[in-house]
Amino acid sequence: MSRKTPIYEGKAKVLYEGTEPGTIIQYFKDDATAFNAQKRGTIAGKGVLNNMITEFVMTRLAEIGIPTHFIRRLNMREQLCRKCEIVPIEVVVRNIVAGSMAKRLGLEEGERLPRPIVEFYYKDDDLGDPLVSDEHILALGWASAEELEEIVGMTLRVNDYLCGLMRGIGIKLVDFKLEFGRVWEGDFAHLVLADEFSPDNCRLWDAETNEKMDKDRFRRDMGGVEEAYQEVARRLGVLPES
Ligand code: C5P
Structure with missing residues:
Protein backbone atom coordinates (compact mmCIF):
# COMPACT_ATOMS: atom_id res chain seq x y z
CA MET A 1 0.00 0.00 0.00
CA SER A 2 2.77 2.44 0.94
CA ARG A 3 4.23 2.37 -2.59
CA LYS A 4 1.07 3.84 -4.06
CA THR A 5 0.12 7.51 -4.24
CA PRO A 6 -3.11 8.25 -2.37
CA ILE A 7 -5.48 10.63 -4.17
CA TYR A 8 -8.32 10.72 -1.67
CA GLU A 9 -9.25 9.10 1.61
CA GLY A 10 -12.96 8.70 2.26
CA LYS A 11 -14.85 7.20 5.18
CA ALA A 12 -14.79 3.63 3.91
CA LYS A 13 -12.30 3.70 1.03
CA VAL A 14 -8.93 5.06 -0.04
CA LEU A 15 -8.33 5.95 -3.69
CA TYR A 16 -4.81 5.57 -5.11
CA GLU A 17 -3.30 6.42 -8.47
CA GLY A 18 -3.80 3.39 -10.69
CA THR A 19 -1.11 1.23 -12.24
CA GLU A 20 -2.20 2.20 -15.76
CA PRO A 21 -2.92 5.69 -17.16
CA GLY A 22 -6.48 6.87 -16.59
CA THR A 23 -7.05 4.43 -13.72
CA ILE A 24 -7.41 4.52 -9.95
CA ILE A 25 -7.29 1.83 -7.30
CA GLN A 26 -10.16 1.64 -4.79
CA TYR A 27 -9.00 0.20 -1.46
CA PHE A 28 -11.87 -0.95 0.78
CA LYS A 29 -11.37 -0.30 4.50
CA ASP A 30 -13.08 -1.92 7.48
CA ASP A 31 -13.92 1.55 8.88
CA ALA A 32 -17.56 2.48 9.12
CA THR A 33 -19.19 5.81 9.82
CA ALA A 34 -22.80 6.86 10.11
CA PHE A 35 -24.81 10.05 10.61
CA ASN A 36 -22.28 12.13 8.64
CA ALA A 37 -19.33 10.62 10.56
CA GLN A 38 -20.77 11.40 14.02
CA LYS A 39 -20.69 7.67 14.70
CA ARG A 40 -17.50 5.77 13.91
CA GLY A 41 -16.41 2.15 14.19
CA THR A 42 -14.93 -0.77 12.35
CA ILE A 43 -16.64 -3.83 10.95
CA ALA A 44 -14.10 -6.67 10.82
CA GLY A 45 -13.66 -7.98 7.28
CA LYS A 46 -16.10 -5.46 5.77
CA GLY A 47 -13.57 -4.15 3.25
CA VAL A 48 -12.96 -7.60 1.81
CA GLU A 63 -23.40 -7.38 -18.65
CA ILE A 64 -26.79 -5.66 -18.96
CA GLY A 65 -25.19 -2.63 -20.63
CA ILE A 66 -24.66 -0.23 -17.73
CA PRO A 67 -21.27 1.48 -18.23
CA THR A 68 -19.28 1.31 -14.99
CA HIS A 69 -15.88 2.49 -13.79
CA PHE A 70 -14.97 -1.04 -12.63
CA ILE A 71 -12.12 -2.73 -14.54
CA ARG A 72 -11.03 -5.67 -12.39
CA ARG A 73 -10.45 -6.76 -8.83
CA LEU A 74 -6.75 -6.73 -7.94
CA ASN A 75 -6.74 -8.52 -4.60
CA MET A 76 -8.86 -9.00 -1.46
CA ARG A 77 -9.25 -5.28 -0.74
CA GLU A 78 -8.46 -3.48 -3.99
CA GLN A 79 -10.02 -3.01 -7.38
CA LEU A 80 -8.79 -1.21 -10.47
CA CYS A 81 -11.25 1.35 -11.84
CA ARG A 82 -11.39 3.95 -14.56
CA LYS A 83 -10.57 7.42 -13.32
CA CYS A 84 -13.61 9.68 -13.55
CA VAL A 93 -33.69 5.00 -5.13
CA ARG A 94 -36.35 3.82 -2.74
CA ASN A 95 -38.68 0.86 -3.22
CA ILE A 96 -39.81 0.59 0.40
CA VAL A 97 -40.08 3.43 2.94
CA ALA A 98 -37.13 3.45 5.37
CA GLY A 99 -34.44 5.64 6.91
CA PHE A 120 -30.93 13.51 -5.24
CA TYR A 121 -28.60 14.66 -2.48
CA TYR A 122 -25.84 17.23 -2.96
CA LYS A 123 -22.53 15.59 -2.06
CA ASP A 124 -21.11 17.87 0.61
CA ASP A 125 -19.99 16.50 3.99
CA ASP A 126 -19.94 19.94 5.63
CA LEU A 127 -23.59 20.45 4.70
CA GLY A 128 -24.54 16.86 5.59
CA ASP A 129 -25.45 15.94 1.97
CA PRO A 130 -28.71 17.96 1.70
CA LEU A 131 -31.70 16.73 -0.31
CA VAL A 132 -31.97 18.70 -3.56
CA SER A 133 -34.27 18.66 -6.58
CA ASP A 134 -33.45 18.39 -10.28
CA GLU A 135 -34.02 22.16 -10.42
CA HIS A 136 -31.07 22.76 -8.09
CA ILE A 137 -28.88 20.36 -10.07
CA LEU A 138 -29.62 22.05 -13.39
CA ALA A 139 -29.63 25.67 -12.17
CA LEU A 140 -26.40 25.23 -10.23
CA GLY A 141 -24.75 23.34 -13.09
CA TRP A 142 -23.90 20.13 -11.20
CA ALA A 143 -25.07 18.13 -14.24
CA SER A 144 -26.58 18.96 -17.63
CA ALA A 145 -30.19 18.09 -18.52
CA GLU A 146 -28.91 15.29 -20.80
CA GLU A 147 -26.68 13.91 -18.08
CA LEU A 148 -29.47 14.00 -15.51
CA GLU A 149 -31.83 12.17 -17.84
CA GLU A 150 -29.18 9.52 -18.45
CA ILE A 151 -28.46 9.23 -14.72
CA VAL A 152 -32.14 8.68 -13.88
CA GLY A 153 -32.54 6.20 -16.74
CA MET A 154 -29.50 4.16 -15.67
CA THR A 155 -30.54 4.31 -12.02
CA LEU A 156 -33.98 2.88 -12.73
CA ARG A 157 -32.48 0.11 -14.88
CA VAL A 158 -30.04 -0.74 -12.11
CA ASN A 159 -32.96 -0.82 -9.66
CA ASP A 160 -35.06 -3.10 -11.88
CA TYR A 161 -32.19 -5.50 -12.40
CA LEU A 162 -30.98 -5.57 -8.81
CA CYS A 163 -34.50 -5.97 -7.37
CA GLY A 164 -34.80 -9.17 -9.42
CA LEU A 165 -31.32 -10.37 -8.58
CA MET A 166 -31.90 -9.83 -4.84
CA ARG A 167 -35.38 -11.38 -4.97
CA GLY A 168 -33.75 -14.50 -6.40
CA ILE A 169 -31.63 -14.89 -3.25
CA GLY A 170 -34.43 -14.08 -0.80
CA ILE A 171 -33.61 -10.41 -0.23
CA LYS A 172 -35.77 -7.29 -0.56
CA LEU A 173 -33.90 -4.32 -2.06
CA LEU A 178 -25.47 5.37 -6.52
CA GLU A 179 -22.79 7.77 -7.71
CA PHE A 180 -21.90 8.57 -11.29
CA GLY A 181 -18.73 9.93 -12.89
CA ARG A 182 -17.62 11.50 -16.15
CA VAL A 183 -14.88 9.83 -18.17
CA TRP A 184 -13.38 12.43 -20.46
CA GLU A 185 -12.23 11.64 -23.98
CA GLY A 186 -11.01 14.94 -25.41
CA ASP A 187 -13.86 17.42 -25.04
CA PHE A 188 -16.46 14.69 -24.74
CA LEU A 204 -31.34 -5.22 2.25
CA TRP A 205 -34.03 -7.06 4.20
CA ASP A 206 -34.47 -10.81 4.35
CA ALA A 207 -37.56 -11.55 2.23
CA GLU A 208 -39.08 -13.91 4.82
CA THR A 209 -38.23 -12.30 8.14
CA ASN A 210 -37.51 -8.64 7.17
CA GLU A 211 -34.29 -8.98 9.15
CA LYS A 212 -31.85 -6.20 8.25
CA MET A 213 -28.73 -7.34 6.36
CA ASP A 214 -26.98 -3.99 5.87
CA LYS A 215 -25.32 -1.00 7.55
CA ASP A 216 -28.48 -0.17 9.53
CA ARG A 217 -27.27 -2.90 11.93
CA PHE A 218 -24.23 -0.69 12.63
CA ARG A 219 -26.16 2.61 12.57
CA ARG A 220 -28.73 1.27 15.04
CA ASP A 221 -26.34 -0.77 17.24
CA MET A 222 -28.21 -3.99 16.44
CA GLY A 223 -25.16 -6.30 16.55
CA GLY A 224 -24.47 -9.06 14.05
CA VAL A 225 -23.05 -6.59 11.52
CA GLU A 226 -20.18 -8.79 10.22
CA GLU A 227 -22.51 -11.79 10.01
CA ALA A 228 -25.07 -9.80 7.99
CA TYR A 229 -22.48 -8.67 5.42
CA GLN A 230 -21.16 -12.23 5.22
CA GLU A 231 -24.65 -13.58 4.64
CA VAL A 232 -25.20 -11.17 1.74
CA ALA A 233 -21.86 -12.24 0.21
CA ARG A 234 -22.73 -15.92 0.80
CA ARG A 235 -26.12 -15.64 -0.92
CA LEU A 236 -24.51 -13.83 -3.86
CA GLY A 237 -21.97 -16.67 -4.06
CA VAL A 238 -18.94 -14.43 -3.45
CA LEU A 239 -18.02 -15.22 0.16
CA PRO A 240 -14.21 -15.61 0.18
CA GLU A 241 -12.85 -18.85 1.64
CA SER A 242 -11.52 -18.21 5.15
O1 C5P B 1 -30.46 7.63 5.10
P1 C5P B 1 -31.33 7.42 3.91
O2 C5P B 1 -32.61 6.73 4.21
O3 C5P B 1 -31.55 8.69 3.12
O4 C5P B 1 -30.50 6.45 2.96
C1 C5P B 1 -31.04 5.94 1.76
C2 C5P B 1 -30.07 4.93 1.17
O5 C5P B 1 -28.89 5.57 0.72
C3 C5P B 1 -29.60 3.89 2.19
O6 C5P B 1 -29.48 2.64 1.54
C4 C5P B 1 -28.24 4.39 2.63
O7 C5P B 1 -27.38 3.33 2.99
C5 C5P B 1 -27.75 5.09 1.38
N1 C5P B 1 -26.89 6.25 1.67
C6 C5P B 1 -25.53 6.20 1.40
N2 C5P B 1 -24.74 7.28 1.64
C7 C5P B 1 -25.25 8.41 2.13
C8 C5P B 1 -26.64 8.48 2.43
C9 C5P B 1 -27.43 7.38 2.18
O8 C5P B 1 -25.04 5.18 0.92
N3 C5P B 1 -24.45 9.47 2.34
Whole structure:
Protein backbone atom coordinates (compact mmCIF):
# COMPACT_ATOMS: atom_id res chain seq x y z
CA MET A 1 0.00 0.00 0.00
CA SER A 2 2.77 2.44 0.94
CA ARG A 3 4.23 2.37 -2.59
CA LYS A 4 1.07 3.84 -4.06
CA THR A 5 0.12 7.51 -4.24
CA PRO A 6 -3.11 8.25 -2.37
CA ILE A 7 -5.48 10.63 -4.17
CA TYR A 8 -8.32 10.72 -1.67
CA GLU A 9 -9.25 9.10 1.61
CA GLY A 10 -12.96 8.70 2.26
CA LYS A 11 -14.85 7.20 5.18
CA ALA A 12 -14.79 3.63 3.91
CA LYS A 13 -12.30 3.70 1.03
CA VAL A 14 -8.93 5.06 -0.04
CA LEU A 15 -8.33 5.95 -3.69
CA TYR A 16 -4.81 5.57 -5.11
CA GLU A 17 -3.30 6.42 -8.47
CA GLY A 18 -3.80 3.39 -10.69
CA THR A 19 -1.11 1.23 -12.24
CA GLU A 20 -2.20 2.20 -15.76
CA PRO A 21 -2.92 5.69 -17.16
CA GLY A 22 -6.48 6.87 -16.59
CA THR A 23 -7.05 4.43 -13.72
CA ILE A 24 -7.41 4.52 -9.95
CA ILE A 25 -7.29 1.83 -7.30
CA GLN A 26 -10.16 1.64 -4.79
CA TYR A 27 -9.00 0.20 -1.46
CA PHE A 28 -11.87 -0.95 0.78
CA LYS A 29 -11.37 -0.30 4.50
CA ASP A 30 -13.08 -1.92 7.48
CA ASP A 31 -13.92 1.55 8.88
CA ALA A 32 -17.56 2.48 9.12
CA THR A 33 -19.19 5.81 9.82
CA ALA A 34 -22.80 6.86 10.11
CA PHE A 35 -24.81 10.05 10.61
CA ASN A 36 -22.28 12.13 8.64
CA ALA A 37 -19.33 10.62 10.56
CA GLN A 38 -20.77 11.40 14.02
CA LYS A 39 -20.69 7.67 14.70
CA ARG A 40 -17.50 5.77 13.91
CA GLY A 41 -16.41 2.15 14.19
CA THR A 42 -14.93 -0.77 12.35
CA ILE A 43 -16.64 -3.83 10.95
CA ALA A 44 -14.10 -6.67 10.82
CA GLY A 45 -13.66 -7.98 7.28
CA LYS A 46 -16.10 -5.46 5.77
CA GLY A 47 -13.57 -4.15 3.25
CA VAL A 48 -12.96 -7.60 1.81
CA LEU A 49 -16.69 -8.37 1.56
CA ASN A 50 -17.59 -5.00 0.03
CA ASN A 51 -14.80 -5.40 -2.53
CA MET A 52 -16.20 -8.82 -3.55
CA ILE A 53 -19.85 -7.69 -3.53
CA THR A 54 -19.06 -4.56 -5.55
CA GLU A 55 -17.07 -6.62 -8.10
CA PHE A 56 -20.03 -8.99 -8.47
CA VAL A 57 -22.66 -6.26 -8.85
CA MET A 58 -20.60 -4.04 -11.20
CA THR A 59 -19.81 -7.06 -13.40
CA ARG A 60 -23.49 -8.08 -13.62
CA LEU A 61 -24.50 -4.47 -14.40
CA ALA A 62 -21.88 -4.19 -17.15
CA GLU A 63 -23.40 -7.38 -18.65
CA ILE A 64 -26.79 -5.66 -18.96
CA GLY A 65 -25.19 -2.63 -20.63
CA ILE A 66 -24.66 -0.23 -17.73
CA PRO A 67 -21.27 1.48 -18.23
CA THR A 68 -19.28 1.31 -14.99
CA HIS A 69 -15.88 2.49 -13.79
CA PHE A 70 -14.97 -1.04 -12.63
CA ILE A 71 -12.12 -2.73 -14.54
CA ARG A 72 -11.03 -5.67 -12.39
CA ARG A 73 -10.45 -6.76 -8.83
CA LEU A 74 -6.75 -6.73 -7.94
CA ASN A 75 -6.74 -8.52 -4.60
CA MET A 76 -8.86 -9.00 -1.46
CA ARG A 77 -9.25 -5.28 -0.74
CA GLU A 78 -8.46 -3.48 -3.99
CA GLN A 79 -10.02 -3.01 -7.38
CA LEU A 80 -8.79 -1.21 -10.47
CA CYS A 81 -11.25 1.35 -11.84
CA ARG A 82 -11.39 3.95 -14.56
CA LYS A 83 -10.57 7.42 -13.32
CA CYS A 84 -13.61 9.68 -13.55
CA GLU A 85 -14.83 13.06 -12.41
CA ILE A 86 -17.51 12.37 -9.83
CA VAL A 87 -20.83 14.14 -10.42
CA PRO A 88 -21.48 15.80 -7.02
CA ILE A 89 -24.85 14.13 -6.55
CA GLU A 90 -25.83 11.05 -4.56
CA VAL A 91 -28.71 9.33 -6.32
CA VAL A 92 -30.98 7.39 -3.95
CA VAL A 93 -33.69 5.00 -5.13
CA ARG A 94 -36.35 3.82 -2.74
CA ASN A 95 -38.68 0.86 -3.22
CA ILE A 96 -39.81 0.59 0.40
CA VAL A 97 -40.08 3.43 2.94
CA ALA A 98 -37.13 3.45 5.37
CA GLY A 99 -34.44 5.64 6.91
CA SER A 100 -34.50 9.36 6.25
CA MET A 101 -37.65 9.17 4.13
CA ALA A 102 -39.62 7.59 6.99
CA LYS A 103 -38.29 10.24 9.37
CA ARG A 104 -38.71 13.24 7.06
CA LEU A 105 -42.28 12.43 6.05
CA GLY A 106 -43.48 10.74 9.25
CA LEU A 107 -44.10 7.43 7.45
CA GLU A 108 -43.98 3.89 8.79
CA GLU A 109 -40.79 2.02 7.86
CA GLY A 110 -41.59 -0.97 5.66
CA GLU A 111 -44.39 0.45 3.51
CA ARG A 112 -43.86 -0.56 -0.13
CA LEU A 113 -44.01 2.42 -2.49
CA PRO A 114 -46.34 2.24 -5.51
CA ARG A 115 -43.34 2.93 -7.74
CA PRO A 116 -39.62 3.51 -7.17
CA ILE A 117 -38.75 7.03 -6.04
CA VAL A 118 -35.50 8.68 -7.15
CA GLU A 119 -34.02 11.34 -4.87
CA PHE A 120 -30.93 13.51 -5.24
CA TYR A 121 -28.60 14.66 -2.48
CA TYR A 122 -25.84 17.23 -2.96
CA LYS A 123 -22.53 15.59 -2.06
CA ASP A 124 -21.11 17.87 0.61
CA ASP A 125 -19.99 16.50 3.99
CA ASP A 126 -19.94 19.94 5.63
CA LEU A 127 -23.59 20.45 4.70
CA GLY A 128 -24.54 16.86 5.59
CA ASP A 129 -25.45 15.94 1.97
CA PRO A 130 -28.71 17.96 1.70
CA LEU A 131 -31.70 16.73 -0.31
CA VAL A 132 -31.97 18.70 -3.56
CA SER A 133 -34.27 18.66 -6.58
CA ASP A 134 -33.45 18.39 -10.28
CA GLU A 135 -34.02 22.16 -10.42
CA HIS A 136 -31.07 22.76 -8.09
CA ILE A 137 -28.88 20.36 -10.07
CA LEU A 138 -29.62 22.05 -13.39
CA ALA A 139 -29.63 25.67 -12.17
CA LEU A 140 -26.40 25.23 -10.23
CA GLY A 141 -24.75 23.34 -13.09
CA TRP A 142 -23.90 20.13 -11.20
CA ALA A 143 -25.07 18.13 -14.24
CA SER A 144 -26.58 18.96 -17.63
CA ALA A 145 -30.19 18.09 -18.52
CA GLU A 146 -28.91 15.29 -20.80
CA GLU A 147 -26.68 13.91 -18.08
CA LEU A 148 -29.47 14.00 -15.51
CA GLU A 149 -31.83 12.17 -17.84
CA GLU A 150 -29.18 9.52 -18.45
CA ILE A 151 -28.46 9.23 -14.72
CA VAL A 152 -32.14 8.68 -13.88
CA GLY A 153 -32.54 6.20 -16.74
CA MET A 154 -29.50 4.16 -15.67
CA THR A 155 -30.54 4.31 -12.02
CA LEU A 156 -33.98 2.88 -12.73
CA ARG A 157 -32.48 0.11 -14.88
CA VAL A 158 -30.04 -0.74 -12.11
CA ASN A 159 -32.96 -0.82 -9.66
CA ASP A 160 -35.06 -3.10 -11.88
CA TYR A 161 -32.19 -5.50 -12.40
CA LEU A 162 -30.98 -5.57 -8.81
CA CYS A 163 -34.50 -5.97 -7.37
CA GLY A 164 -34.80 -9.17 -9.42
CA LEU A 165 -31.32 -10.37 -8.58
CA MET A 166 -31.90 -9.83 -4.84
CA ARG A 167 -35.38 -11.38 -4.97
CA GLY A 168 -33.75 -14.50 -6.40
CA ILE A 169 -31.63 -14.89 -3.25
CA GLY A 170 -34.43 -14.08 -0.80
CA ILE A 171 -33.61 -10.41 -0.23
CA LYS A 172 -35.77 -7.29 -0.56
CA LEU A 173 -33.90 -4.32 -2.06
CA VAL A 174 -35.35 -1.54 0.08
CA ASP A 175 -33.22 1.38 -1.14
CA PHE A 176 -29.70 2.21 -2.29
CA LYS A 177 -27.38 5.03 -3.26
CA LEU A 178 -25.47 5.37 -6.52
CA GLU A 179 -22.79 7.77 -7.71
CA PHE A 180 -21.90 8.57 -11.29
CA GLY A 181 -18.73 9.93 -12.89
CA ARG A 182 -17.62 11.50 -16.15
CA VAL A 183 -14.88 9.83 -18.17
CA TRP A 184 -13.38 12.43 -20.46
CA GLU A 185 -12.23 11.64 -23.98
CA GLY A 186 -11.01 14.94 -25.41
CA ASP A 187 -13.86 17.42 -25.04
CA PHE A 188 -16.46 14.69 -24.74
CA ALA A 189 -17.49 13.11 -21.44
CA HIS A 190 -19.50 9.94 -21.01
CA LEU A 191 -21.13 8.85 -17.80
CA VAL A 192 -20.22 5.73 -15.87
CA LEU A 193 -21.58 4.21 -12.69
CA ALA A 194 -18.85 4.79 -10.09
CA ASP A 195 -18.07 4.20 -6.41
CA GLU A 196 -19.37 0.90 -4.98
CA PHE A 197 -22.47 -1.19 -4.41
CA SER A 198 -22.40 -2.92 -1.04
CA PRO A 199 -24.40 -3.27 2.20
CA ASP A 200 -22.77 0.05 3.22
CA ASN A 201 -24.92 1.96 0.77
CA CYS A 202 -28.10 -0.02 0.39
CA ARG A 203 -30.80 -1.49 2.60
CA LEU A 204 -31.34 -5.22 2.25
CA TRP A 205 -34.03 -7.06 4.20
CA ASP A 206 -34.47 -10.81 4.35
CA ALA A 207 -37.56 -11.55 2.23
CA GLU A 208 -39.08 -13.91 4.82
CA THR A 209 -38.23 -12.30 8.14
CA ASN A 210 -37.51 -8.64 7.17
CA GLU A 211 -34.29 -8.98 9.15
CA LYS A 212 -31.85 -6.20 8.25
CA MET A 213 -28.73 -7.34 6.36
CA ASP A 214 -26.98 -3.99 5.87
CA LYS A 215 -25.32 -1.00 7.55
CA ASP A 216 -28.48 -0.17 9.53
CA ARG A 217 -27.27 -2.90 11.93
CA PHE A 218 -24.23 -0.69 12.63
CA ARG A 219 -26.16 2.61 12.57
CA ARG A 220 -28.73 1.27 15.04
CA ASP A 221 -26.34 -0.77 17.24
CA MET A 222 -28.21 -3.99 16.44
CA GLY A 223 -25.16 -6.30 16.55
CA GLY A 224 -24.47 -9.06 14.05
CA VAL A 225 -23.05 -6.59 11.52
CA GLU A 226 -20.18 -8.79 10.22
CA GLU A 227 -22.51 -11.79 10.01
CA ALA A 228 -25.07 -9.80 7.99
CA TYR A 229 -22.48 -8.67 5.42
CA GLN A 230 -21.16 -12.23 5.22
CA GLU A 231 -24.65 -13.58 4.64
CA VAL A 232 -25.20 -11.17 1.74
CA ALA A 233 -21.86 -12.24 0.21
CA ARG A 234 -22.73 -15.92 0.80
CA ARG A 235 -26.12 -15.64 -0.92
CA LEU A 236 -24.51 -13.83 -3.86
CA GLY A 237 -21.97 -16.67 -4.06
CA VAL A 238 -18.94 -14.43 -3.45
CA LEU A 239 -18.02 -15.22 0.16
CA PRO A 240 -14.21 -15.61 0.18
CA GLU A 241 -12.85 -18.85 1.64
CA SER A 242 -11.52 -18.21 5.15
O1 C5P B 1 -30.46 7.63 5.10
P1 C5P B 1 -31.33 7.42 3.91
O2 C5P B 1 -32.61 6.73 4.21
O3 C5P B 1 -31.55 8.69 3.12
O4 C5P B 1 -30.50 6.45 2.96
C1 C5P B 1 -31.04 5.94 1.76
C2 C5P B 1 -30.07 4.93 1.17
O5 C5P B 1 -28.89 5.57 0.72
C3 C5P B 1 -29.60 3.89 2.19
O6 C5P B 1 -29.48 2.64 1.54
C4 C5P B 1 -28.24 4.39 2.63
O7 C5P B 1 -27.38 3.33 2.99
C5 C5P B 1 -27.75 5.09 1.38
N1 C5P B 1 -26.89 6.25 1.67
C6 C5P B 1 -25.53 6.20 1.40
N2 C5P B 1 -24.74 7.28 1.64
C7 C5P B 1 -25.25 8.41 2.13
C8 C5P B 1 -26.64 8.48 2.43
C9 C5P B 1 -27.43 7.38 2.18
O8 C5P B 1 -25.04 5.18 0.92
N3 C5P B 1 -24.45 9.47 2.34
